[in-house]
Amino acid sequence: MNELSQPAVAALRRAQDTIIEHCIDRISSAHSWYRTLPEAPRRQIEKVARLGVTMFVDMVDNPTTAVAPSRIFSVAPAALTGTITLEQTLSLVRSVLDVVVEEAPQAVPEDMRDRVTILVLTFGRDVGFAAAEVYARVAEARGAWDARLESVAVDAMLHDSPEDATTRAGSAGWSGSGPVVAIAAEAVLDALAVSRLRRHCRQVAADCLVSVRSGSVIIILGGSLSSQAPGETPERALDRVAGQVAERLDGPAVIGPVVAGVAQAGRSLRSALAGLHARAGWAQAPNPVHADDLLPERLLNGDKLAIEQISALVAAPLHAMGEPFEETVATYLALGRSLEATARTLFVHANTVRYRLGRVTEHIGWDATDARDGFILHMAVIVARLAAERED
Template sequence: MDQLSAPAVTALREAQNTLIEHSLDRISAALPWYHTLSSASRDQIQKVARVGVTMFVDSVGERGAEVDPSGIFNVAPVALTGAVTLEQTLDLVRTVVDVVEEEAPNVVPAAGHDAVRVRVLTFGRDVGFAAAKVYARVAEARGAWDARLESVAVDAMLHDSADDAATRAGAAGWRGTGPVVAIVARTVLDALATSRLRHECRQWAQDCLVSVHSDSVIVVLGGDSADETTDAAAQRTQLLAAADRIAVELDGAVVIGPVVDGVAQAGRSLRSALAGLRALPGWAEAPNPVRADDLLPERLLDGDPLAVEQIRALVTEPLREMGELYEETVATYLALGRSLEMTARTLFVHANTVRYRLGRVSKQTGWDATDARDGLVLHLAVIVGRLAAGNSH
C-alpha cells in the first residue's frame, strides 16, 4: 500500500484533535446506551476513542509506523468488558470509523483522498478483529475463573461445614434459597460441552454449579423458593423434573441425589449421589438415570452411612408409625418367600388380611412388598430398625 505524502500526513496530524472531538460527539448522539453507563465507563470509552484516532494517524505516517490494534484497548480496564458488550464495542468502532472516513479525506490533498479512505477502512477492520480477540480472551479467563469458583463450592459441599458450603456457593454466583438437588455422571466433557451443559442447566433451574473431574461431572441445581402461588412441595417436584431433563442429556451412568432444603444442605444430596454412583455396579438392572434413593440396598451394603439414615427416614420410621402389626406382617411375608397363604397361617389371619396390610404399607411408604426390588428395600428397613432397637438397649 502506497504511503501518504508528507503534506497529507501533516494535515491529518493537525486535524487529529478535531477528528477525536467529532467522534466523541457522534458516539454521544448515535448510541443511546452510552448515556446509561457510569461516568467512569464513559471516560474509559473516550480514552479508547482518542487512542484509536491517534494510533490511526500514527499508522499512516511517512514511515508507516507499525501498530497493534489491540493496543487501543490497553487504556481500558478488563472490567469495562462487563459493562460494554462486544456488540456495543463494535458499534463504537464503527461510529468512530464513520467519522474518520467522512472527514479525514477532506483534510488532505485531493490526490490522497482514496488512499486515506482505504486506510481508514482497513484500520477499522483490524480494530474490530482486535476487539473480538480481547473479548474472547476475557471470556475465556472469566469462564476459567467461574469454573474454579464452582469447583471450590462443590468441594466445600463435600468436605466443609454447611455454612462454608453456602458461602462458597454464594461466591460462585448462587443466589437462591430454594430446594437443591445434585446430579453425578460418569462421563468426560471438554470445555465446549461443559459450557453447553452449564447453559442448559440455567435454562431449567434458577441456580447451578458444574464441576468437571477427570472421569465424572457433578451438577448442583437450585430451584425457586416457595411463594404465594407455589408451595414447597411443588417447587421440589419442579426441581426434580429439571434434574431429570438434564440427566437424560448426560452420557454414561447418571445418579440423581435426593432433594434437600437449601444450598447449605447440598452436600447431603451430593454425597448420596456419589455413593449411589459407587454402588451402582451392584444393581445390574438399574435404569439410567437412577435416583440415589433407589440404590439404598447397594449403598447400605457398600457402607454408606447416609443410606442408613435415609432408609430409616423413608421406610423404617413410617412403617413403625403404622404399628407393630404392619411391621410384623411385612417381616413375616418377606421371611416366608412372599407367600400370602403361609404368612396368613403363621399370623393366624386370613390371606385377605395380609393382602390388605401389605397394601396399606405400600401406600404409606411407597414400597410394595410384593415387588422383588421393593421387598428388598422393606426387608433391609426392618433389619435396620431392629438393629437400631437392639443397640439402644
Template sequence: MDQLSAPSVRALRQAQNTLIEHSLDRISAAHPWYRTLPAASRDQIQTVARLGVTMFVDSVGERITSTDPSEIFNVAPVALTGTVTLEQTLELVRTVVDVVEEEAPDVVPAADHDAVRVLVLTFGRDVGFAAAKVYARVAEARGAWDARLESVAVDAMLHDSAEDVATRAGAAGWRGTGPVIAIVARTVLDALATSRLRHECREFVQDCLVSVHGDSVIVVLGGASAPPEQVSEPSGDAALAAAARRVAGVLDGVVVIGPVVAGVAQAGRSLRSALAGLRALAGWAEAPNPVHADDLLPERLLAGDPLAAEQIRALVAEPLRNMGALYEETVATYLALGRSLEMTARTLFVHANTVRYRLGRVSKQIGWDATDARDGLVLHLAIIVGRLAADRDEQPSTMGQ
C-alpha cells in the same frame, strides 16, 4: 498497510485533534447508553477513541511499518468489558470510523482521497476484530474463574460446614433460598461442553453449579420453575425433581440423582448421596439410567454408606414401624418365607386376604411393595436396620463402668 504521501500524512497529523474531538462528539450524540455510563467509564472510552485515531494516523506515516490494533484496548481496564458489551464496543468503533472516513479525505490532497478511505476502513475492520479477540479472552478468563468458584463451592458441600457452604455458593453466584438437588454423572466434558451444560441447566432452574472432576460431572440445582405438565403442582420439591430429571436427560453416561434437600446449606447431603449411589451402582446391574440415589439404598447400605442407613430408616423403617407392629410383622414374615401369601397366613394365623390387605396398605402408605422383588429387598433391609437400631437404643449404657 499502504502509505500515504508525506503531505497527506502531515495534513492528517495536523487534523488529528479535530478528528478526535468530532469523534467523541458523535459518540455522545449517537449513543444514548454512553451518556448513562459512569464518568470513569466514559473517560476510559474517550481514551481508547483518542488512541485509536492517533494509531491510525501513525499507521499511515512513512516510517511506521506495522501497527497492532489490539494495543488500542490496552489503555482501558479489563473491568470495562463488564460495563460495555462487545456489541456496544463495535458500535463505538463504527462511529469513530465513520467520522474519520467522512472528514479525513477532506484534509489531504485530492489524489489521496480514495486511499485514505480504504486505509480508514481497513484499520476500522482490524480494530473490530481486535475488540472481538479482547472480549473473547476476557470471557474465557471469566469463565475459568467462575468454574473455579463453582468447584470450590461443590468441594465445600462435601467437606465444610453449612455456613461455609452457603458462603461459597454465594460467591459462585447462587442466589436462591429454596430446595436443592444434586446430580452426578460419569462422563467427560471439555470446557465448551461444560459451558453448554450450564446454559441448559439455567433453562430449567434459577441457580446451578457445575463442577468437572476427572471422569465425573457434578451438577447442583436450585430454584426450579414447574414444567408445563406440573403447572398446578404446588410443591417446589416436585418441580425441582422434575428439572433434575430433565437435566439428567441431557447428560451422557450413567447418572445418579440425589434427594431434594431444604437449601443450599444442606446440599452436601444430596451430593454425598448421589456420589455414594454412583459408587454403588455396579451392585445393581439392572438399574435404570438415570437412577435416584434413594433407589440404590440396598447397594449403598452394603457398600458402607452411613447416609444410606439413615435414609432407609427415615424413609422405610420408621414409617413401617409407625403403622403398627402387625404391619411390620406381616412384611417381615412374608419376606422371610419367600413371599408366600399362604405360608405367611398360616404362620400369622390369619386369612391370606388379610396378608394381602396389610401388604397393600404398606405399599400405599410408604411406597415400597413387598410383592416386588426389588422393593422387597429394600423393605427387608429396612426392617433389619430398624431392628438393629432399636436394639442399640435399648441397650443399657456401659460408660463409666
C-alpha cells in the same frame, strides 16, 4: 502502494485533534446508552477513541512499523469488558470509523484521498477483530474463574459446614432460596459440552453449579424453575427438572434427594455420589436413577448415610404403622414372599396379609410384593433390628 506523501501525513497530523473531538461528539450523539454511563467509564471510552485515531495516524506516518490494534483497548479494559457489551463496543468502533472516513480524506490532497479511505477501512477492520479478541479472552478468563468458584462451592458442600457451603455457593453466584437437588454422573465432557450443559441448567433453574472432575460431573440445581406444572410442588418440580438434565448426560447418572435449601445441599450430593459408586450393584438400574432407589447397594457398599436414609424413609414409617404391619412385612419377606406361608405363620387369613401389605404400600410407597421394593423393605427391617439390638 497505499503509502502517503509526507505533506499528506502532515495534514493528517494537523487534523488529528479535530477528528478526535468530532469522533467523541458522534459517540455522544449517536448512542443514548453512552450518555447514561458514569463519568469514569465515559472518560475511559474517550481515551480509547483518542488512542485509536492517534494510532491510525502513527501507522500512516510509519507503515513499516507493526501496529497491534488490541493496544487501543489497553487504556480502558474495565470500561470495555465490564461496563459495555461487545456489540456496544463494535458500535463505538463504527461511529469513530464513520467520522474518520468522512474527515480524514478531506484533510489530505485530492490525489491521496482514496488511499486514505482504504487505509482507514483496513485499520477499522483490524480494530473490530481486535475488540472481539479482547472480549473473547476476557470471557474465557471469566469462565475459568467462574468454573473454579463453582468447584470450590461443591467441595465445600462435600466437606465443610452448611454455613461455609452457603457462603461458597453465594460466591459462585447462587442467589436464591428454596429446595435444592444434586446430580452426579459419569461423563467425559469437553469445554463445549460443559458450556452447553451449564447454559441448559441455567435455562431450567435460576441457580446452578456445575463442577467437572476427571471422568465425572456434578450438578447442583435450585431456585425458581422456568417451568412448574399447576399443582406441582417446588420439590417435585425440581426433581422432575433434575431428571431431564440427567437424561442429557452421556453416562450413568444418579439424582440425590431434594433437600430444603443450599445449606443442606451436601446431603443430596453425598447421596448422589454414594449412589454413583454403588450403582454397579444393580445391573438393571434405570438411567438416571434416584439415590434413594439404590439404598440396598449403598448399604452394602458401606455408605453410612444410607443407614440414616433407609431408617427415616422406610424403617421408621413402617414401625410407626404398628406391630401387625411391621411383623407381616418381615415375615412375608423372610418366607420368600409367600402369602399362604405368611398367613399360616401369623395365624391370619391370606386376605389379611394382602390387606396389610397393601396398606404398607399406600403408607410408605414400597410394595413388598415387588422384587426390588421387597429387597429395600427387607434391608430396612434388618437395619431396624440391628439398631434395636444396639440400643438394648
